[in-house]
Amino acid sequence: MANITINNTAVDVEPGQTILEAAKTVDGVYIPTLCHMNLEGFNVEHRVGSCRVCMVEAEQGGRKRMVPACCTPIADGMKVVTNTPEVIQARRIVLELMLSDHPFECLTCPKNQGCELQALAREFGVEHLSYTGAQSTYPVDVSSGGIKRDLNKCIMCRRCETACSDIQTVKTLTGYGRGFNAVVASPEMMPLKNTNCVMCGQCVNVCPTAALTGISYTKKVWRDLANPKKTVVVQIAPAVRVAIGEAFGFEPGTDFTGRMVAGLRKLGFKAVFDTNFGADLTIMEEATEIISRVTKGENLPVLTSCCPGWVNFLEFQFPDLVNIPSSCKSPQQMWGAIAKSYYAEKIGVKPGDMTVVSIMPCQAKKYEAARPEFKHNGVPDVDYVVTTRELARMFTEAGIDVAKLQDEAFDDPLGESTGAAVIFGATGGVMEAALRTAYEWVTKKELKDVNLTAVRGMEGVRHAEIDLDGLKLKVAVASGLGNARTLLEKIQSGECQYHVIEIMACPGGCINGGGQPLIHADTHILEQRIKGLYSIDAGSAKRKSHENPSIQKLYREFLGEPGGHKAHSLLHTIYHKR
């Protein structure tokens, strides 16, 4: 243990701890931070020390100097003072400098009141800037259709770089330019569209300002809702329901399904459906494909394909593996395809007159919905993707106090689902759902305990072996693209062999998607959301996808056999080397 003092209070700290960590153990001591970010749940601490907001005075060996608390390890005998007048002045000037190169458009900024820079300015009581001058003037990049980059708002905290390069290993974002012109950008400042960005949106989730935000299509949704010629229907992804409550002050993990359905009806949607229906459908197709490929022993492992960020990553980074993911479309796209065929036919609406809106926890879904493969006769299966954060805004904009609404149920038939579908929102959920069905189909026996806990959890890579009556199925689950890369490289080298692998681009799965309410580095929130999903599953009457009556009816009335010809043409896709 090292003995130090912080503001004259003696503290015993573990060697190696930073001043910031040590200060958190002292009551009444608070050190402001901005660039620092500790994603405890993923064992990632971003302490680049670039913003210089957390400066404190440290005296050691008779020498006093200012040091950044977030990345200065304590040393025995150190005397730290966190709030001398000099320290306060230095912090304030550093903050004012940052503000002096920041657009003053808080009122019209998508991060208004959610911005960490703005919060600091309020904390410090900044009312005028002592130093002003030239400001950055970069064109705003909306080329990707999913992620908006406004480098004029970049404060060089580099969190996005850590998310993109260290956690996701995508490496689209890096420090670029020098001096006053330094920003975090794609190589050569290329528009995102032309880069290897996979649109996972993890950069958006960690950006303290609005340098990285999602591109919103809510205006188009409002326009279609106002258009009497349009039949506007909506689907809600599983991970949204356990997170949107946070936007209205509820605990993470609170099940907001019923209130959200009610709210969406009030917004004017003709029918409110569930992406979980699409998830159950996905399991029907995917389990069929898994059983077929595993029993034939061909083209293994089967990789799940629900996650568009992951699909992008595979297409960019592992082009030699594009033939191994399951050919199943994602639940969003399966749902869209059925809505614009089966359902449109049922209600007698032309696909072109129907608008399908998806409420998604994800930025990559915006890109996925726009992929040319997912259009029929020029009509997209999914028209607009609205993220969780954006939906919360739509509710507030419309003056709908969702928190006070009575629960309502989804519409039929595309709203019915099982517990197996809702867990798609957590890492391991797709695997568990697929195994529940595959087990029963292969063994022809009832799966008594559907809780396959071996594939659950937040750990980046997990392995399990499931006994399907003699067929020992080796499976792996990875979330976060860095973990996915590790796993795929082991498969390429032959070090590991699996039958089935589930991969989700975002660490923890869709509950941590790029469109979810911001967690501000509190990974504990993610665990609560996961818990919320599993508790919905546990409370469901039916917990296996193939037991979903509406799905059974869909096959009877429309699709025929899982994996059959019609199912293939509507529900499956191919992948491209990029």
Next chain:
Amino acid sequence: MLKMEKINTHAELLERYEALRHLLALRVREDGVKSEFDRDILVCGGTGCMASSSNALVENLKTALAVHGLSKKVQVLKTGCFGFCEKGPIVLVQPENVFYTQVTPEDAKVIVEEHILGGKQVERLLYEEPISKKRIPESREMPFYKKQMRIALRNCGLINPERVAEAIAAEGFQALGKVLTEYTREQVIEIMLASGLRGRGGAGFPVGLKWRAAKNAAGAEKFIICNADEGDPGAFMDRSIMEGDPCSVLEAMAIAGYCVGSEQGIIYIRAEYPLAIARLEMAIAQCRELGLLGKNILGTGLNFDVRLQLGAGAFVCGEETALLCSIEGKRGEPTTKPPFPAEKGLWDMPSCVNNVETLANIPAIILKGADWYASIGTEKSKGTKVFALAGRINNVGLVEVPMGTTLREIVFDIGGGIRGGGEFKAVQTGGPSGGCITKEGLDTPITYENLTAIGSMMGSGGMIVMDERTCMVDIAKFYLEFTLDESCGKCTPCRIGNKRLHELLTTITEGKAEDDVIEKLEVLGEVIKKTSLCGLGQTSPNPVLSTIKYFREEYEAHIKDHKCPAGVCKNLKQYWVVDEKCIGCTACARNCPAKCISGKTKEIHYVDQSKCIKCGVCFTKCKFEAIEIR
């Protein structure tokens, strides 16, 4: 070419030294050793002199000698830099030690015919002392060299840097042999500590402590890194050492390798130094052949090899953590210390980063002893330091002086005073992050501590002399422009703070400054110094703060009176017609590109100040001195 047989032991190295001593016999003039030539003609082969055609000069000398059948009796060879770059290309004829300056390729014939054949010095090529106008034939008698003491530069201008044999003849690698056969690793550190050698790259950290930290740090591999990313504008001592004596750097790195426990050395050198790169590569190849690099050096079991890593010439990569990032292939930007590179450096392994000049001192310290080195200099700043003299000074060049020499001695004795006879105003030391020192500071003995105390720093040894024609606000702005350009932009104070400092300075030079601008500069400058991440930002406001400190009235003249006393700041210049002198010739009005001068023929003209673009055309066109600058 001499045989390049491998040297297997320290004893063999000493034998080889004896066998090769004749190579330098004419130049060091020791008794009992005889050269195979009658004369050596040394031509500076440094970058500066080569840019002034010293290559062609060498060829012409060889041709002229051949014409007279002297090729076997007189050898012509290229050496490293002599330091007296102002008067390059330099030719030194040995053994008589006659020093010719500003020699052109056309002079080759004269030198051969008059001097070599005729035995008579070529008077017009001798150095002329600017005050007495006397011609001085011997370099030792020249004021430029008199007060110098060359340790780091000891072999520059003495040996042919492209032949390791000549380095061996100059006692090269004997320090390595001695260390490997006589000293423990800890003893080497003790010698370094006792010598008092401190880093010559800027911060002045004791070499022994750095080595000890790297030695004691645990790591599967360790690295010896030579920081050759010399970036201060005007500083070129590291380049000259690598060009003139590459072996001393390699030898010192091997000594460090032994001491720290590293088998790999990397020289991070900017790609803009092609000659230094070529000379280092030649030296590395020859050293490998001779067994002085590679496996089992001198039969002692030491394995150590060196490779070059070319940098793109970013100033910030001279900062050691940024340098390491760059070697790893990342964007060159500094990281927070601790951890220090000695604990966790390249690829997270203990890495010892030393600057070129620092390393070049080490073989001499080992051979002559720590006490010898510690006897030179002052109590806390030992040994010598190389300075690159530039600016408004007569003798521009590279000088090496004992620590504790005063600025006055360097500027006026060695540097020959102000060029053009102007008055000394200030000297900027420490490169773009240093500060300005005034007349009052001229008698300060140069040490790390003294320079810091008067608001400047040692830095890598740049020394730029300014006279009364220099505007101190403008000079502060100039240096800040450099750091603005070279800042990596990682931390807020350096990225935005320096920009704001520069903008404030610009308001001053444009006459638009507000009254509290000096206070704002001081406050912001101090904050940038205290809060920046690396040495670049922590020192970047120095030029501003030190000029404010010493030349406050000059700032105030700009701010309050809108006047630039040195007449440099264009926007503060006003061109006025002197009524008494104007004869109404219309030359000014006709040539004015802004058409802001009015007046009829034979009448007094008038400059409309609101439209004047300060181009100065009227001033140069007027034949009657009727335009004055106010």
